[in-house]
Amino acid sequence: MPHAESERLIAYRFTFADGQTLEHSVDLQGESASAGAAAWARLDFQQCPHCPLSVKDSALCPFAAALQQPVSMLASHASFEPVEVLVRWRDREIRQHTTLQRAAGSLLGAIGAASGCPHTRLLKAMAWFHQPFSGSDETLFRVLGSYLLGQYLRTQHGLTADWDLEGLRTVYRNLRQVNLGMAQRLRCAAEEDSSINGLILLDLLAADTLYSLDRYDGELDRFFAEYLEDPEGG
Template sequence: MDLDAADDSVIHYQFRFADGRTWSHQVVLRPDNSQAQVEQAPAWTKLEFHQCKHCPLRPEESPHCPFAQALVAPVELLAQSPSYERVEVEVHWRGREIRQRTSLQRALGSLLGALGATSGCPHTRILKAMAWFHQPFSGTDETLYRVFGTYLLGQYLRQQRGLGADWSMNQLREVYRKLRQVNLGMTERLRAAAVEDSGPNGMILLDLLAADTLYSLDQYDGELDRFFAAYFE
């Protein structure tokens, strides 16, 4: 795949299945949510269809759930594949190529994380900065490092602009509590739409990472201390 290394606004995912099927999807960091896309969206993307209880959007202003709209293509193309199916995934991003052979659930969880952050959902907007430096298939430690680092850098940049800074990360706790509600709400939405389990299970995987992050915020047990030994000298 010949990609422009300078184009950092598109993340390319390509899935290869054991039976020879291939499927590609792009995460566009500057999305074009046109009216035509809205009109063609399936019924399960309507805002009021299992709408998250804490959603601030209103149907008259946003007829469709932005996060659900971002999932239309993955759900349609992967609905017939069980979450445990093994796939080979290539991610092309910033001139790099990352390959991973893993379960569809984990691969889809990585893709859904980037899609959610760029979807326009009010509760995932703060994750957009992380999406610009997307790390496919990241584990708990990597996710925690990126979340903390991104948030604290954001606070530094706020302070540079004369805005208040949340160095205690109290607001981040609230962000992740709301994010967990979004993940659980989207899981219920996908289940109610009767899609194959790869969709809901991908959302459950995201929620596990969100739960780990929230736990570390509420009760940090030194998970990252070993990486910062030089800072404690």
């Protein structure tokens, strides 16, 4: 894969116990295809109540449209199935033996961030540095790091910065509603529960991250012990 392509394409390959292999790539610079859209991908189908898009301007929900192919691909598989996952991205490969639920959650997180949904757009910076199968500590580290770096870059462009993280809390409150909305759509589409449970897993991570943002209890302190030392030695 050419370097420029490997930087913008996140390729997932799922290998099941029976040897079946399924693949899906997330193009961080691409747009969701609108041809042959399923009814559940239309914007006016159980549209999220906080969605700022208008049916007059957007026929499809961008997140749902981006989910059509992977949902169709994984619909006949159950969330508890074991699966071998290979993620190829940025000229590296990451392998993980896990459940389809966790693998789908990792894939759907990248899809959502790149989809063009107004409520996930600030997550796209994280998608450019995608970390498959992140746990809660890793997710919190990446979320805070990405957002605070974004605020620093805003100051470099003469824009105001949100050092109190209020904007980030709003992003994650909105994201929880998006995840719930997508799960409701997928209940109308999936034959089995893999994609739905992948979104539920994402929502659990979003809830955990939001809780840490609202009530930080020192989850990351142990990784930053050197930063927390008194330089005066007092």
